[in-house]
Amino acid sequence: MDTKQSLEELMPPTQMVRKGKWGKEDLNSELWHACAGPLVSLPQVAGLVYYFPQGHSEQVAVSTKRTGTSYIPSYPNLPSQIMCWVHNVKLHTDKETDEIYAQITLQPVNTEKDVFPTPGFGPKPSKHPSEFFCKTLTASDTSTHGGFSVPRRAAEKLFPRLDYTMQPPSQELVVRDLHDNTWTFRHIYRGQPKRHLLTTGWSLFVGAKRLRAGDFVLFIR
Amino acid sequence: MDTKQSLEELMPPTQMVRKGKWGKEDLNSELWHACAGPLVSLPQVAGLVYYFPQGHSEQVAVSTKRTGTSYIPSYPNLPSQIMCWVHNVKLHTDKETDEIYAQITLQPVNTEKDVFPTPGFGPKPSKHPSEFFCKTLTASDTSTHGGFSVPRRAAEKLFPRLDYTMQPPSQELVVRDLHDNTWTFRHIYRGQPKRHLLTTGWSLFVGAKRLRAGDFVLFIR
DNA sequence: TTGTCGGCCGATCGCCGACAA
DNA sequence: TTGTCGGCGATCGGCCGACAA
16 A cells, blocks of 8 residues: 655744644645645635546446445436536545545536626636655665665755754754644764664654555655 | 453364454354353344333443534434334444444334244343353553463363473463454463463464453453 | 562664665 | 665563562
8 A cells, every 4th residue: 555645844843744634724735735746636615617427436436446245336317527516625634544535525506607606716726835855665764674764855955954063963853744743753964975864753653654665755845 | 442352262272262253153152142241131033122212322322422513313202112023133343342242133013913923932041151261451461571361260261271291381272263363372381389371472462452451351161 | 379570581673884776 | 866784782572480469
């Protein structure tokens, strides 16, 4: 199972956000979109969209692996697309896997005229964070043998600047995940050649999130 | 959370049964009743029972801790007791906590005459195992520091007899839980004064079942 | 009779730079 | 630049009898 881990830096100390409950809407919305990627944009509440029943049905058939007697009903007389009014859009994250998804409540309408027109319609682009970094975890990253190797650019762009007069330079990174849980990592710059590492605290995170090589983490500022 | 752990000895090697799926009905039924205790007896399928809606509603209200907007509906015109025909009785165990419960399917009837009479009605006592032992776990039992201290009477009555010519006397105990999972424990008789202990394998069981001091285990033969 | 503890030893964790891809 | 490894010290797991409740 691939698990996307998102990390958000709001301000020093660094914060990491993981999929979860939405306490601060702005914060988590940005994180959610960071995980979803730039190609995903959600419809606006009170906007008009087309709902494609067959496409949805096929998605459900693939994503739910039912066994035995259950089956997917088909509705031959259903139109291929249904104009709908967007009642509500709610961002979610799976509490176990941190996988993100959105819950969109739709109400069918016959024509556009059935809906009270609202100025400013149309696909408004969602806010995607400009400062982010995503890394696929290596075997060394998830092993109990050591910590997390931070790509240089990620550390320099997103993490609070280290005091390089220290020997070795290091700091405590306090980070929040999407569930509003906080995690503390030791960020150190050491080794020959020099590299950024997350050491103390990282293994707790790997264990709690059950991360495996191939999963990925996402940092945002 | 208190978790009841039941252990069943069928024949040497010793077996332990924990709440779970019902492969062998006889085996698990006996275990289920061992966990439920002697005061619990279930109605027979095709028998007649009285259903008390208010009592059931109060039970549900207590056991489900709903927060916020949900509420328990009340039906003022419902009779206090409803005569029912027992369609089905199914034994269950929670896969996470091993807590036992029964699912009883009822159908309301107006009078006894609506039901085709069957000879041999009445509360037939459920089979309760005669040879069993139950122990509340101590801090030492669940600690990572050591194993499980077996009460002398339990070991002598339920476990296969040790070969006391060995130094120290010990054997491998293979045990099955209610989910039909098997567990292997080293059973040894040692120490000064001598006592029965479960050592190797016990900590795996404690970890997998997330047992805490205060939970209890139940052995049956 | 049995719950808790100190002692002890081996396994694992986790921090380090070496080295190479 | 960064993934993997050997080295190593610290911690933890888990088996033992001592001791006392």
